[in-house]
Amino acid sequence: MADTEGIAAWLRRGTLEYCVLALLARGTRYGVELVRDLAADPALTATEGTLYPLLSRLRRTGWVETTWRESPTGPPRRYYSLTEEGRQALDRFRHEWVAFRDAVDRVMGTDSR
Amino acid sequence: MNQTRGDALVAEYLDRVRAAASGLGPGRREELIQDLREHIATARAELTTETEEGIRAILDRLGDPAAIAAEAAVGEPLRPPMAPPATPAPPTSNRTVLTVLAVVLAVIVLGPVALCVVGGLGFFAFRTGEPTEIHGPAVEIPLPSLLPTERRSPSST
Numbered sequence: 001m002a003d004t005e006g007i008a009a010w011l012r013r014g015t016l017e018y019c020v021l022a023l024l025a026r027g028t029r030y031g032v033e034l035v036r037d038l039a040a041d042p043a044l045t046a047t048e049g050t051l052y053p054l055l056s057r058l059r060r061t062g063w064v065e066t067t068w069r070e071s072p073t074g075p076p077r078r079y080y081s082l083t084e085e086g087r088q089a090l091d092r093f094r095h096e097w098v099a100f101r102d103a104v105d106r107v108m109g110t111d112s113r
Numbered sequence: 114m115n116q117t118r119g120d121a122l123v124a125e126y127l128d129r130v131r132a133a134a135s136g137l138g139p140g141r142r143e144e145l146i147q148d149l150r151e152h153i154a155t156a157r158a159e160l161t162t163e164t165e166e167g168i169r170a171i172l173d174r175l176g177d178p179a180a181i182a183a184e185a186a187v188g189e190p191l192r193p194p195m196a197p198p199a200t201p202a203p204p205t206s207n208r209t210v211l212t213v214l215a216v217v218l219a220v221i222v223l224g225p226v227a228l229c230v231v232g233g234l235g236f237f238a239f240r241t242g243e244p245t246e247i248h249g250p251a252v253e254i255p256l257p258s259l260l261p262t263e264r265r266s267p268s269s270t
Contacts, residue, residue, distance in 0.1 A: 013187075031148070032155045039174070047176025049130075052148040053185035056141075074158020078151060 018093040030077035119168040126172045133182035
């Protein structure tokens with residue numbers, strides 16, 4: 001189990017950032033929403049909390065930006081949205097990802113199941 | 114009552130994150146705490162009725178403070194470049210200090226000795242160097258004139 005989690009963690013390392021960008025490309029979300037959407041799939045995220053350091057990195061990189069909006073139910077929420085730079089990074093990743101995924105599948109024999 | 118119990122749970126959780134993230138820079142650590150605090154506040158506001166179980170569930174879903182801190186540290190682009198210079202620095206400076214000390218000691222202890230040796234050698238070289246420093250055919254000319262076996266060279270030739 002620890003080994004499986006280790007592999008998953010390593011695979012996530014280079015890809016999860018772009019999953020966040022891809023989610024945000026569909027529309028802005030506030031932190032809790034974004035984190036819950038990602039953590040809903042256990043293959044993508046171990047826990048919700050580990051996504052916040054990742055969001056912080058994306059803010060610093062300038063790929064996402066945040067704006068505060070009033071909430072009808074509670075404190076103001078911080079909404080995340082994709083910047084133009086983030087959109088370009090996502091496009092580059094999509095391109096690389098397809099080539100990478102296909103190559104790994106060919107080598108692993110996981111392409112024809 | 115319920116409210117304060119919930120606040121205490123949240124504060125305790127954030128303290129554990131803060132402790133686990135002690136390796137981060139203070140700015141980055143507080144940013145992380147602030148992000149989690151916001152998440153908790155928003156998630157609490159979304160609970161239909163706030164119960165201790167509800168708050169515990171929010172914190173459980175956030176996960177282990179150590180895992181969050183580890184993620185923050187791994188993704189920290191500034192730490193790895195900062196850490197290596199800090200580690201090799203002490204050996205380098207130690208080595209420099211040792212080298213300087215060795216040089217100073219060598220000068221103090223060996224200096225006079227070296228001076229004597231160099232001086233003696235210099236004197237010796239000065240005295241005996243004159244003939245040896247002359248190369249080639251020039252040697253053959255002064256040698257007979259200096260050596261007492263002056264007569265041998267005419268006899269040998």
